[in-house]
Structure formats: C-alpha cells, structure tokens
Amino acid sequence: MKAQCLQRWNCSRTWRVLALLTLGAWTSLPVHGQAPSKKVTGELYENSPVDAIAARIRTELKSLSPIQPEAPTKPTPEKPTKAPPAVARPVTSSKVKVLEANALKCQSAEEALTLYKFFMSDPGTTADEKEQAQTRFEYWEQAAVDQLVRVGTKWMTRDEAEALRKEADKLVEEALEMLNIDNFAVAQAKLEKAGKVYPDHLESLFLLAVGSFLGRDFKLAETRFAACLNRAPNNVALLSNMAVSEVHNKHFAAAVKHWEKAGSVDPDNKNVAQNVGTFVSDVGQKRFANVDKRIVNDATELYSRMLGRDGKNRANPAKGYVLMRIMRTKPDEQPTEESQVVGNGTGFVIADGIVITNRHVVEDADSLVIQDPSQRDGLPLAAKVIASSKDLDVALIECKQLKVPPVPLSLTPVTRSMEVMALGYPIATVVGKGLKSTRGIVTGLPSTETENMLVLDVQVNPGNSGGPLCDRSGRVVGIVAAKTYTTTFIQGYGLAIPMNDAMPFIKLHLKGFSPTTAEDKPVEWTEVDSRISPSTVMILIQKKR
Numbered sequence: 001m002k003a004q005c006l007q008r009w010n011c012s013r014t015w016r017v018l019a020l021l022t023l024g025a026w027t028s029l030p031v032h033g034q035a036p037s038k039k040v041t042g043e044l045y046e047n048s049p050v051d052a053i054a055a056r057i058r059t060e061l062k063s064l065s066p067i068q069p070e071a072p073t074k075p076t077p078e079k080p081t082k083a084p085p086a087v088a089r090p091v092t093s094s095k096v097k098v099l100e101a102n103a104l105k106c107q108s109a110e111e112a113l114t115l116y117k118f119f120m121s122d123p124g125t126t127a128d129e130k131e132q133a134q135t136r137f138e139y140w141e142q143a144a145v146d147q148l149v150r151v152g153t154k155w156m157t158r159d160e161a162e163a164l165r166k167e168a169d170k171l172v173e174e175a176l177e178m179l180n181i182d183n184f185a186v187a188q189a190k191l192e193k194a195g196k197v198y199p200d201h202l203e204s205l206f207l208l209a210v211g212s213f214l215g216r217d218f219k220l221a222e223t224r225f226a227a228c229l230n231r232a233p234n235n236v237a238l239l240s241n242m243a244v245s246e247v248h249n250k251h252f253a254a255a256v257k258h259w260e261k262a263g264s265v266d267p268d269n270k271n272v273a274q275n276v277g278t279f280v281s282d283v284g285q286k287r288f289a290n291v292d293k294r295i296v297n298d299a300t301e302l303y304s305r306m307l308g309r310d311g312k313n314r315a316n317p318a319k320g321y322v323l324m325r326i327m328r329t330k331p332d333e334q335p336t337e338e339s340q341v342v343g344n345g346t347g348f349v350i351a352d353g354i355v356i357t358n359r360h361v362v363e364d365a366d367s368l369v370i371q372d373p374s375q376r377d378g379l380p381l382a383a384k385v386i387a388s389s390k391d392l393d394v395a396l397i398e399c400k401q402l403k404v405p406p407v408p409l410s411l412t413p414v415t416r417s418m419e420v421m422a423l424g425y426p427i428a429t430v431v432g433k434g435l436k437s438t439r440g441i442v443t444g445l446p447s448t449e450t451e452n453m454l455v456l457d458v459q460v461n462p463g464n465s466g467g468p469l470c471d472r473s474g475r476v477v478g479i480v481a482a483k484t485y486t487t488t489f490i491q492g493y494g495l496a497i498p499m500n501d502a503m504p505f506i507k508l509h510l511k512g513f514s515p516t517t518a519e520d521k522p523v524e525w526t527e528v529d530s531r532i533s534p535s536t537v538m539i540l541i542q543k544k545r
Helices: 001-008 010-022 050-065 094-104 110-123 127-145 158-180 184-197 202-214 218-231 235-248 252-265 270-284 295-305 497-508 526-536
Strands: 026-033 147-151 154-157 321-324 342-351 354-357 366-369 383-389 395-399 419-424 437-445 454-456 468-470 476-483 495-498 537-545
Touching: 010 437, 094 110, 094 127, 110 127, 110 366, 110 537, 147 202, 154 158, 154 454, 158 202, 158 468, 184 202, 184 218, 202 218, 218 235, 218 526, 235 252, 235 270, 252 270, 270 295, 270 321, 342 526, 354 537, 383 497, 419 526, 437 526, 468 526, 476 497, 495 497, 495 526, 526 537
Parallel strands: none
Antiparallel strands: 026 321, 147 154, 342 354, 342 537, 354 395, 366 383, 366 537, 383 395, 419 437, 419 468, 437 454, 454 495, 468 476, 476 495
C-alpha cells in the first residue's frame, strides 16, 4: 500500500486501522515517508473522533503531571503490647525523603522493600537516617507480605489489581466491537473508561497513541508511546513506534537511540530495518534538513547491521515508515518486562569475601548487594565490583561481610555429552526467590560461533546469569552466561564460560589466588547441590535510571 493512501482515509478508515492493529489482522501499518507538513487540514483531521480523544488526553496529562503517587494507605495491623506504641521519628533527612519517593514509584511493594534494603545495608547510611527510615521500612515489609502492587497512583492487592485489569480488558474488547460497527462515540468512551479503570493498561494506551498518530498529532503520539514504554520498556514494537513519532517531531537523535534499542532486542526485525532504512533515505533525499552527521552515521551503521545476509531485511523507501502492532496478551496474562528499578543475577564465592559473576549482571548497576545464603531473611550485604573483564563476560565482586566457604573449581577441559548441573536464581517473580537447580549435558564445545562458550542442554533463564555450572564430582566447571533464543526454537540452549578460561582473569586481579579443589569422584546430584548451594548467592542490582 502506498503511503499516499493515508491522506484519503476517512474517519471510519482511521478507526478501523486502530481495530486491526489491536486485533492483529495487520503486522504493520504504512505511514507517509516524507517529512510531515506543519499544518494538516481536511475532513479526516478536522472532525475525527481521534482528535477528540487526543484533546482530552492532552488535558488529562497536563492535569496529572504535577501529581506524585499517593502513599499506600493500607494500615499495618497493630500488635498488642504492654508498652506504649513507638512514635515514628520525623523525617528530616533528604536521603530518606528521596528513598520513599522512589519507593512509591515502584510497581510492587516487593521492589520498594528492596530499595529500603539497599539503603539500610549501605555503609554510607548513618544511624540517624536508618532510624528515620525504620517505620517505612517496616511498613514495606508488611506490604510485601501482603503482595501490594501499584496501579496508577494507588496501591492494592494483586487480586484487586487483576480484577481492575480484567475490567479494562473487557472495556477494550467492547470498544473494538463498537469500532467494527462504526459507533465511534461509544468506542471512544469505553477506551477512556478503560484508561481510568486501569491506568497502566497497555492495550488502551497503545490504541490512544496510534489514534493520535493517525490524527497527525505527533507530539501527543510521542507522549502516549512514551507512556506505553514506561509500562513495557523493552517492547520492540513500542520502541519503533516511538522512534517514528520522534522522526515526525524532528527528534532525530532520540529516534535513532530507540531504534538502536529495538535492534539490540530483535536484530532481525524487518519492520525496524524498514523504518531505519527509510529515515536514512529521507535524509539523503533532503526531506529533512540540518540532521547531524553523527546521527545519520549511527542510523546508517544500524541499518547495515540489520540488513541480514543477502539483504533479506532491505528497506523499501517507497513503502515509508511502518507502525508496528503490539502482541495481544491473553485476558489472564500480564506483559512481562524486566523492572527498571531493580534486577537480580547469580554469583558464587571463589575466595574469602570474593564472588564471581557475569560482567553484564553488574556493569550498569548503580549499586548492588548480596543476599547471604545462610541468612535468607536477613538484610542484604553491601558489595562492590573490584574488576571486570573486557574480553570475557565475567566480573569480580567484593563483599567483606560474606562468610561462606569458596566452591571447589575444576580446570579440567569439559567434554561433550558430560553431565552438568546449573544453580541460580532465575525469574524470581515467576518461580520464587529460592535457589533453583537444573541438569542436562554439554551438547557443544566452545567455538567462534558461540563466542567460545559451552553449549548446554540445560534450562536457564534471566537471573541464572553468573551462576555456577557443576560437574558430577561437585566442582564448578563453568559460569552460566546466556541463553540462545530464536523464533524457531522455544526453549533454546544455555551457554557457559569455561572455568579454565576465566582463571587468568581471576589470578590477574586476586594476587596469590589458589582455587579450592575437590576429589574427582562422582557423587549423587543431591550431594553436588548441598556442596555448592551454600556458596551460591543472589546478587541484587539497583540499575541506573
């Protein structure tokens, strides 16, 4: 479909595109490839119900912008005591005030509690600051037990939030049915109501963003796609749509950055390549003036990487930009994205107070702590990165308060078909925070195609990174580093760095290091687990905003 078609759509066509994007009938929407005009006229845009939504959303955004999230109002049950109840210290510390403000921005009470644990375990936090924070710390402990989550500016139980989300899902379904029979006024009302019922409802936010774009209110479209990205920051479709909106607003540097992130998540995405190639073509044909050369060079390099073998992802500038649809979730599913506030990985102790993990686990951390395996319910222990490798995906962490024995290491080359066990803390929000073990075999030896890592028929997931890979004798033979994934394979393979490859890096940064060893004698897998698990730690990460 040529881009010129957009200028001939009527109101019915515009709303049907919204329905098609959501229902999944199209994989992309062609959008005009030339620089947008400053003023848009015509029946489509003057009387479109999309503009009515856009105007209302703009008003709502202005009215909501200064409002900060409300503090949770759920009371903490009083405990009977003979002594008078303790009076909370007045909060005068700016650090404690900022801490609570950040906690209120978290998606769950569990995340907020983690922030407080960081604060309370930080050696730089004074006794007075800890005392001021203690009351809210105790509150968030109870809120985490109650599994409170944030919806918009309000806090509630997961069950209550799920009920509201299902209500919003139903309203969106009804809105789509109204669009199918051209009842635009009712559809508009239902979409607006869905957004009020569940402010974080991704699908209704997406529909409103697309509606704003089709109404050529590109500034509002950018605002709405940004709101979507706050909900799902790594969604490729949203990243690309945001970039297309930014191009129309001449925010070229931001657009290329969003395309780069989309390309890093899905390097083979044809729609992203189409958009980047179209932008490069538009600049080359002077459709945009005064674009910084560095921006153009970055976009050109990204396009070259995404072309693929034999140019299979080659862009067609005549097709123009495309808006991508988001994949719909089932009514009982939530979109899952890694939190921007906190994350976790795995590590294991190789010397007194020294933990090894993957570089990618800690390289973007604002601060990090380690959960002591011997004190699961205690405060995390403050830790710091002391070395990271440029060549290997490994890093060393120092945690002087950690008092657990180092694991035995094996420097014997690993063989194909060898049985192995991986230990770690994967996808804690799904399967819980406890240590998990999985077993399998080494299916492939290091090669250039796998960046010299072992290929494993072992189930690993986000959170396993940096964990130990053990042999049948209870020795660590590798460091779990990654998981392969393609659209063809559902499960994929695990990848691990051989322990003997990491040894030169360890000895370089730990003078006089001598690895703990163990006898090369097979034991039961339960015994392997009991030997290694006491020294396998969860690393909690507070990432940069």
